[in-house]
Amino acid sequence: MDERAALALLEDELDPVGDDAAVVDGLVITTDMLHERTDFPTGTTRYTAGWRAVGASLSDVAAMGAEATAAVAAYAAPEFDGEELLAFVRGARDVCEHVGAKYVGGDLDGHEEFTVATTAVGRTDAPVLRSGANPGDLVCVTGALGRSAAALEQFERATQGEETDADTLESANELFRFEPRIEAGLGLSPHATAMMDSSDGLARSLHQLAAASDCGFAIESDSIPVADALCDVIDDTDTALERATTFGEDFELVATLPEAALEDARSATDVEISVLGTVEDTDAGITIDGETLPDRGYTHGA
Template sequence: MDERDALGLLASELPTAGDDAAVVGDAVLTTDMLHETTDFPDGVTRYTAGWRAVGASLSDVAATGAAATAAVAVYGAPTFDAAELRAFVRGARDVCAAVDAEYVGGDLDETEEFTTATTALGHLREPDQTETAAGTEESQSRDHTPAPLRRDGAAVGDAVCVTGRLGRTAAALRLFADGATDRGNELFRFEPRVAAGRALRPYATAAMDVSDGLARSLHQLADASDCGFAITSESLPIHPAVDETASDDEDRLGMATTVGEDFELLCTVPPESLADARADCPVALSRIGEVTASGVTLDGASVADDGWTHGN
């Protein structure tokens, strides 16, 4: 089986596992594994590896609309180099701090190649703040646990939106290949869209993070919601770094849609709620198309289910 077949099997065995993260009460929990040969090109620093690995799990928390709470990581390597280990922990700690979470440790293991497994925890329910005669104090959490964002709620006519810009990782990969490691590391350190997920939760009918590329994510969301999407290329928000490395317009579009691991949020929003969603979202929210009854198209042409698969 390939990765997608394996995920399908596990979904049938674990119906409560969730979409991007498992929901347990008001908590969301997710885990990821990254390997040096498939996930970290030559030139990636251990600081960037710590940031990116933990950030990938925090991105799954973001896709549920939860607040990020904490993260841990397994650090596996052939040998333990003090400078590399410290740098990894600093990167993990800094990406957590960027989303108001805390890096709280993990485990060490000797492995044939550098490998890291990360786990992130978030919460859907936040404490109320109430005024009392004695002053302001934190009350008990709400009796009602807010519903997480899921992949299966898109409705025909909804606007299809994406946060931030696409193609960041594709540009980084080319820069690493060209030896421009400083710029590559900068682009590899993305900010997980936790704040955006929380802001979009009251408005979005479906959502997921774009970890496998926009094209594949559209197919995944369409399958979950039993719908289709009509996207226009001119509406796609493409990262400026793509223009530094793309050879032509076709290459530019491919970098923005099929390379993957941009970790932006893809969501659907009712048209009447779009203005409010944009106003509340702390990053740019671009409308890239609309939900249709079936099919995934770009400028009217069918979009292939191409994107990142673990082991690429």
């Protein structure tokens, strides 16, 4: 079974499950695992890997509307290279410092494939769950979608030939180092009725929110913010939109909130908030431009 089937199996065994992180007495905790073959394209530096791996867990903290406190990482590789290990730790430390958290260490182990397991913790007394969206709410997203899809395209272009294109590779690594939306999550948290990050893609995130909140969504394609970097590498507008909607791994926040709260939410966040559409009754389904939006996105183990 793939990741989604495994998670569905565990829903009957564990309670509660289904949000981006667990909350225990105000403590937010989440964990992730990334592998070289599936998560780090050829050309990904260890610094970028450290930033991205820890950033993925920090993004889950952001999705709960929590303040980030600290993170750890377990680093496994076939052999330990001193420069690579230091670069990884520096990337992990820098992404934590970027959002006001601390990188406090982890573990080392030998493994046949470079693999990272990360855990991040935060705090909130009022977590934002996936289950509170109401018909009439607005559906919003932070930032722009498609950075990771653009990075993957650049990684492939940079490493295709006999010689590596250093400038393209540097650009790809920069795009891969996304900003966890901790500050945006804190700004949205007093207003959002439901929230999650877009690590599996916008389309799949909407399906997950709809299942948790027992609602539908009506989205307009021309309201979806597509990253300039993706448009730079994909000329066809429809293809770029499809990648921005389904590729995932962007770690933006997808949130619902009352229309009356929109301006307050925007003034409280540090990034652009785009309104994609509205929350509908569950019978309306999930649509884009009036047509059914397929449940497509990133799935580990697929």
